[in-house]
Amino acid sequence: MMDIIKKIIFPFCLLAAGISLCVTAVSATQKNTVPVVQPEQTFQIDQFISPDTCGDCHAQIYEQWENSMHHLSHKDPVYSRVSQFLRKGLTDAGEIEEAESCVKCHTPVGYVTGFPKKVSDDLSKTPEIATRGIQCDYCHSAESVRQIHNNGLVIRPGQGEDDPGVKYGPFDDSEPDFHEAQYSQLHTDSKICGTCHNVKHVAFGTDLETTYTEWENSAYNSPDPEKKIACQGCHMYQRPGIPATGSTPRPENPGSATDYSVERPHIFTHYFVGANTFVPAGFGGKLKATMAEERLKNAATVSVDTSKTGQKKLEITIANVGAGHCIPTGLTDFRQVWLEIIVQDRGGKTIYQSGVLDDNHILPDTAVIFNTVFGDGKGNKVINIAKARQILKDNRIKPNQRVIQTIDLPIVPEKDSRVSVRLLYRGAPQYILNLLPGEKIGPLPVVEMAKAQVKI
Ligand code: HEC
Ligand code: HEC
Ligand code: HEC
Ligand code: HEC
Ligand code: HEC
Known part of the structure; x- marks a missing residue:
């Protein structure tokens, strides 16, 4: 048929x-x-x-x-x-x-x-x-x-x-x-x-969005049923205080489907929490906003290698340890996952910074950002997905992937300088929200997914 x-x-x-x-x-x-x-x-x-x-x-x-x-x-x-x-x-x-x-x-x-x-x-x-x-x-x-x-x-x-x-x-x-x-x-x-x-x-x-395909090609889609974790295995095990990610326990949730039916070893939860903290909070869903933070904070790790600062280089490793798909996933031309990097000398003076939001909450173009960029078919960037005829860039972090990002510093930092690196998440760029007609939306909350602080 x-x-x-x-x-x-x-x-x-x-x-x-x-x-x-x-x-x-x-x-x-x-x-x-x-x-x-x-x-x-x-x-x-x-x-x-x-x-x-x-x-x-x-x-x-x-x-x-x-x-x-x-x-x-x-x-x-x-x-x-x-x-x-x-x-x-x-x-x-x-x-x-x-x-x-x-x-x-x-x-x-x-x-x-x-x-x-x-x-x-x-x-x-x-x-x-x-x-x-x-x-x-x-x-x-x-x-x-x-x-x-x-x-x-x-x-x-x-x-x-x-x-x-x-x-x-x-x-x-x-x-x-x-x-x-x-x-x-x-x-x-x-x-x-x-x-x-x-x-x-x-x-x-x-x-435009490939969350399923990213999961399908990942180790979470294991042929071994013991190791396989479906979307439901993370997203329908989460409850307050139990983020249920790839890097945290996903204990069963015993209970019953109604208050008069039989006890079952696991009742799948229905919070359907991803990363959105802004929208649920606007509808009185403060608990779901908190749960989204718990999910984001157990998705990735960052670490810093300062052994090459003598050659004016900083190596930052970002690992996707908790998501069953890329970080970010979904609308990844829209979502912002980026590195905020600040290097200060012994006296606390900033000698290098990257990915610091400006006073209007705009992320500078120079920031290291993990995202997708769509093009019009001729190599020009488009922000309207209706015009998306090609993918110009996709450097998102795949499930279980470890990415090393090398940063060029302007000078050799002196001994006892401090490096602070944060992996940050925001639902949408402020410059796009500013284009929307009507009452202004934002600034959207910025969630710290992971951080590393080291002394040189
Ligand atoms: C191993 C656990 C795990 C599995 C399996 C998993 N997810 Fe996720 N998911 C996460 C984590 C952790 C986050 C938060 C980090 C992020 O946004 O990527 C997340 C975030 C999301 C988001 C919000 C994305 C964003 O960045 O705004 C969506 C949508 C989502 N998941 C859908 C799915 C779907 C659909 C599947 C199955 C195809 C799936 N997830 C499988 C752990 C998982
Ligand atoms: C009058 C009470 C009642 C109403 C109303 C009700 N359900 Fe149920 N439902 C039950 C009971 C009782 C069970 C059995 C739970 C069990 O077996 O553990 C059940 C089981 C289910 C199951 C599990 C079925 C399976 O075989 O896995 C689903 C799904 C479900 N209900 C969905 C719904 C949906 C959707 C609605 C609304 C359209 C709804 N229910 C309305 C009482 C109700
Ligand atoms: C996005 C789709 C989706 C929506 C919306 C949804 N469910 Fe479910 N529900 C599922 C899936 C999928 C499962 C089973 C997960 C599994 O077995 O891996 C499930 C399981 C259940 C069960 C079996 C008991 C349990 O939780 O394990 C009941 C009952 C149920 N849902 C009722 C509801 C009711 C009532 C609503 C609305 C308030 C609802 N569902 C909304 C997808 C959905
Ligand atoms: C009928 C289509 C549909 C199905 C089926 C569906 N989703 Fe969704 N899902 C959506 C849409 C649309 C949104 C986004 C709503 C919005 O942001 O306005 C969403 C949002 C989400 C989010 C929240 C993302 C965030 O940024 O916070 C998660 C998590 C999620 N879905 C997981 C699942 C899982 C797990 C299943 C399967 C059990 C599922 N979805 C099935 C359409 C669907
Ligand atoms: C095939 C299903 C599907 C269609 C069609 C679809 N969406 Fe979505 N949309 C989703 C899913 C799934 C999500 C959640 C993914 C995530 O959170 O990253 C989502 C989330 C969104 C969000 C994020 C909302 C927020 O609060 O952050 C926006 C904006 C959005 N969609 C716009 C659109 C527009 C505009 C269209 C039509 C041009 C569209 N979507 C068509 C599935 C769909």
Whole structure:
């Protein structure tokens, strides 16, 4: 069946079991890119059950998910402002198609029920349930994955509260009173995350986000089941005080899925904490901001080798010890992970500095920054991902990778000089936030991921 569908070029709808499945093939404007086939499913909005209803029984899980980045994916002010800004003034058809596509992942329940289909739709008319982002009934209706990018989840929601249908999850012996339950291998696999956490430009095929692929190619995707750690193995083991990274313990979380069901050895947590401290805090999710700091502080290490300062060289080693993907991952043209380096002589006078934010919170161009830079296809940097036709730079730190950065000092530092190096994280560059129309956003919090201080 899928083979036949993949060959069809024009929009095509198929009626099966009352579900209409529409298939559109998106044209590839670059000769050597494979067309991105995007079959589309359509449902009625009242088929979806509110997270509040799920929360009536799964109270703890609801509390963890509330004000997570998944809950906030539609309301997130940084996302909303950036998506509106990127859409403005575009004329190229492929660029417009990309700039309109955001709602597919950020407002998925709206997208699969027909509104919004585009960023330029009147989003104030978004049905209330769809404003609640990536929610219980969306993930737990997922049956399979059609493609591991641009949200290829195939879902089968029920018919609303009167007939909730099957909720898919990790248990093979669950007998809930409200809905049916079924074991789903997919829910235990990184693929359920990867389908949204791999983002390709819809027209040009450029890899915009590659978190799943980075994990897939890492040692965390071990063929040995004892050593394999899926996304869930870190992100759905975290709880306050237990960051559950590659460099910290990931103990099980015994408990029960509702307050009246059986004790299980592990209940997967639903905080979905990454690195975002700013957005959850703005919605009263201060705990999630703290948990994001705990995650960032257990992701990397830095160390300094001063043995070559006589040749005016400083060697800094940065190691990704805790993340199952690159540091940074996700929107890595946007995220800032950089080195702040300060060298002071015996008397405390600064003889060298790099990566120090200026008074307007702008990071100087000379800073050592680990990121991705997109280009327009002719070698010029672009900040609008809708225009991204090529990758100009990618020096991010891969899982378990150790990177040595050599710094040229202006002079030979005297004995007893002090070197301070910090690896810092910030969600977005201030100069881009300054371009967004309307009320100013920022400065965003800067989190110290790791530091090293040595005397020469
Ligand atoms: C009336 C109470 C109730 C409501 C409302 C409810 N559930 Fe459940 N659910 C349960 C019980 C009880 C279990 C069984 C837990 C166990 O087996 O440990 C369960 C189990 C599950 C499982 C595990 C299934 C498996 O086989 O792994 C998932 C997933 C789930 N619920 C999702 C949801 C979602 C999504 C909603 C909202 C659409 C929801 N639940 C609403 C009571 C409820
Ligand atoms: C981004 C997708 C996603 C969202 C949103 C989500 N879940 Fe889950 N949930 C999962 C996955 C994946 C698992 C199983 C993890 C595994 O087995 O590795 C899970 C496990 C569960 C379980 C089994 C018990 C446990 O926690 O281990 C229940 C019950 C459940 N979820 C309910 C909910 C409810 C209620 C909500 C909304 C408040 C929700 N989920 C939101 C993906 C999601
Ligand atoms: C070995 C543990 C581990 C695994 C496995 C893992 N992560 Fe992470 N993740 C981390 C740590 C630590 C951070 C914080 C450092 C960072 O931002 O990279 C993080 C951060 C993130 C962020 C925020 C990124 C940013 O820089 O803003 C996202 C999104 C994310 N993870 C998604 C995923 C997905 C999706 C998978 C599976 C494909 C996954 N993670 C697998 C440990 C892990
Ligand atoms: C339907 C698409 C979708 C699925 C499925 C999905 N995610 Fe996400 N996820 C998103 C989006 C969109 C955001 C960002 C929301 C925002 O920043 O506005 C996000 C954010 C996150 C973050 C927070 C990143 C940060 O910077 O703090 C983490 C962690 C994360 N997801 C992990 C996972 C894991 C683990 C899974 C699988 C169990 C998963 N996601 C499944 C779309 C998805
Ligand atoms: C295929 C799914 C997908 C699509 C389509 C998508 N995103 Fe996202 N978006 C994500 C995921 C996953 C994250 C979280 C990654 C991270 O935190 O690094 C995210 C995070 C973001 C953030 C960070 C928000 C914050 O608070 O820091 C912005 C901004 C954003 N997306 C903008 C957009 C725009 C604009 C579009 C459309 C042009 C878009 N996204 C389309 C999956 C998607």
